[in-house]
Amino acid sequence: MAFWEYDAGGEEHGVSVINANVAIHNPFYAVPLYNEIFYRDEKPRDQSIRVRTSYPPRVEIVDDVSGRLLAVDATGNGDFTGSGDLVFRDNNRDGFPDLRLSAEDDFAGLLLFGFPEPDLSGVEALEVTVDLFDDGEWRPAGRNRFILD
Numbered sequence: 001m002a003f004w005e006y007d008a009g010g011e012e013h014g015v016s017v018i019n020a021n022v023a024i025h026n027p028f029y030a031v032p033l034y035n036e037i038f039y040r041d042e043k044p045r046d047q048s049i050r051v052r053t054s055y056p057p058r059v060e061i062v063d064d065v066s067g068r069l070l071a072v073d074a075t076g077n078g079d080f081t082g083s084g085d086l087v088f089r090d091n092n093r094d095g096f097p098d099l100r101l102s103a104e105d106d107f108a109g110l111l112l113f114g115f116p117e118p119d120l121s122g123v124e125a126l127e128v129t130v131d132l133f134d135d136g137e138w139r140p141a142g143r144n145r146f147i148l149d
């Protein structure tokens with residue numbers, strides 16, 4: 001038995017994660033996490049993103065609109081310089097993947113695939129936090145919590 005909780009934050013900012021939902025946990029498959037991103041500004045932007053996990057699963061970050069794989073974080077630590085980490089789209093060249101936010105569309109989608117290790121015994125919950133880089137700092141914009149019991 002497992003279920004997800006989700007908190008979104010930062011509604012006062014120009015870019016915010018407004019929801020997420022998730023399927024079932026099966027140790028042999030990826031856990032998909034959908035995070036919808038709301039964007040209010042008039043100008044398009046390359047929004048840098050990172051994802052941090054409380055327990056190190058591999059995370060794949062996908063642009064849900066294009067279906068394009070943006071990055072792989074092999075250890076879910078929010079850093080893309082480790083072994084097995086890959087960044088496929090980084091137009092603003094800061095070392096973190098970015099999602100293109102257009103002026104025309106208010107919403108963009110981020111699809112995260114978590115690959116928890118098959119043996120989660122002793123782990124009570126997994127937390128997956130989406131951070132957005134905004135005004136020179138990382139801001140936690142959405143927190144997904146996966147409770148195991």
Ligand SMILES: [Ca+2]
Binds near residue numbers: 075077078081082
């Ligand atoms: Ca990493």
Ligand SMILES: [Ca+2]
Binds near residue numbers: 090091092094095098
């Ligand atoms: Ca970037």
